[in-house]
Amino acid sequence: MAEKKEDIKDLSLDELKSRIRSLNEPPYRAEQVFEWIYKKGARSFGSMTDLPAKLRDYFTNKFFITGPEIIKKQVSRSDGTRKYLFKLNDGETVEGVLIPAKDRQTICLSSQAGCAFGCYFCASGLLGFKRDLRCGEILDQALAIQDDIGEAKAPAGSKGPAGSKRITNVVMMGTGEPLTNYDNVIKAIGIMNSPQGLGIGARKITVSTAGYIPGMKRYMQEKGQFELSVSLHAADDIKRSRLMPINKKYPLSELIAVCREYTKEKGRIITFEYILIKDVNSSPTDAQNLAKLLKGLNCKVNLIPFNAVPDFKFAPPSNKDVENFQEILEKAGISSTIRSQRGADIDAACGQLRLREAEEEKC
Numbered sequence: 001m002a003e004k005k006e007d008i009k010d011l012s013l014d015e016l017k018s019r020i021r022s023l024n025e026p027p028y029r030a031e032q033v034f035e036w037i038y039k040k041g042a043r044s045f046g047s048m049t050d051l052p053a054k055l056r057d058y059f060t061n062k063f064f065i066t067g068p069e070i071i072k073k074q075v076s077r078s079d080g081t082r083k084y085l086f087k088l089n090d091g092e093t094v095e096g097v098l099i100p101a102k103d104r105q106t107i108c109l110s111s112q113a114g115c116a117f118g119c120y121f122c123a124s125g126l127l128g129f130k131r132d133l134r135c136g137e138i139l140d141q142a143l144a145i146q147d148d149i150g151e152a153k154a155p156a157g158s159k160g161p162a163g164s165k166r167i168t169n170v171v172m173m174g175t176g177e178p179l180t181n182y183d184n185v186i187k188a189i190g191i192m193n194s195p196q197g198l199g200i201g202a203r204k205i206t207v208s209t210a211g212y213i214p215g216m217k218r219y220m221q222e223k224g225q226f227e228l229s230v231s232l233h234a235a236d237d238i239k240r241s242r243l244m245p246i247n248k249k250y251p252l253s254e255l256i257a258v259c260r261e262y263t264k265e266k267g268r269i270i271t272f273e274y275i276l277i278k279d280v281n282s283s284p285t286d287a288q289n290l291a292k293l294l295k296g297l298n299c300k301v302n303l304i305p306f307n308a309v310p311d312f313k314f315a316p317p318s319n320k321d322v323e324n325f326q327e328i329l330e331k332a333g334i335s336s337t338i339r340s341q342r343g344a345d346i347d348a349a350c351g352q353l354r355l356r357e358a359e360e361e362k363c
């Protein structure tokens with residue numbers, strides 16, 4: 001039986017170096033392979049012209065580079081947000097998003113196919129959990145988006161063709177809870193950060209958790225300066241447990257205590273995500289409760305008016321309610337920003353494109 005090939009993108013630089021050493025080849029060859037894949041956009045070992053032919057053959061026989069197929073792509077006409085649906089080798093689908101801005105190209109990546117956490121406002125939870133993504137499958141989303149915006153295909157050392165862009169920021173905020181797929185996510189962000197990988201600064205890479213405390217405690221011990229954001233969405237346990245069932249296991253008192261520990265341990269600010277939903281969590285009392293909960297914590301809050309989607313009964317609050325909410329936080333000394341809705345004309349809410357595809361398959 002033919003040996004199953006491995007995904008080369010499942011290997012860190014150190015792991016690849018040790019494979020190469022075992023072949024009696026110098027470890028710098030690993031750096032060459034990394035640069036071909038992550039910087040020059042090579043999708044075959046045959047094209048790595050500065051590697052000896054026998055090493056190219058070895059890699060071709062043992063590994064594959066190619067990533068998933070993009071089966072759907074939507075581009076927002078209003079702001080250029082691009083949403084991708086990828087089909088993995090086993091037929092599972094995951095989403096990735098590009099959020100372009102004048103000075104940055106942010107990508108939002110998935111860490112799992114489906115999600116076990118079942119937050120009530122999120123389309124990703126509706127189809128349940130399927131499986132963790134491998135490190136290579138997380139990186140594939142970034143590489144496919146990088147290819148799509150152009151820079152990876154540019155000749156080495158050049159700034160790329162006119163209009164080409166580089167990914168500058170990464171948020172692990174797509175489908176799945178990244179901290180329950182810990183090892184794969186940490187390895188993938190390490191490769192994105194590595195100078196031989198995608199070379200994205202650690203402070204431009206954010207892991208977003210729904211409040212999975214065991215993962216947060218591990219993450220706190222990581223050496224890199226990666227960022228952490230926590231999805232809060234309510235400031236009292238009754239409301240939060242209704243919106244995010246994980247709160248029943250890891251209630252707010254424990255979650256906020258770990259957040260305080262994180263900011264002290266790392267000396268870093270923490271970002272809280274707060275989706276504002278009409279008549280659910282956006283009243284002045286909710287804002288006051290939030291201000292009380294976060295008092296003295298080195299943090300900022302992203303206020304995100306709910307993106308109205310057909311599968312959910314929730315609605316966004318009025319602009320006035322959003323402004324009032326922010327004003328209450330500001331008066332209490334809690335820094336916040338209102339995140340404008342991106343890609344409002346496409347299926348931009350988390351998990352929506354994947355859900356739509358599953359519904360179409362059923363029809």
Ligand code: SF4
Pocket residue numbers: 115116117118119122123124125174175176177210350
């Ligand atoms: S919001 Fe995040 S944690 Fe909650 S169901 Fe969606 S993907 Fe899972």
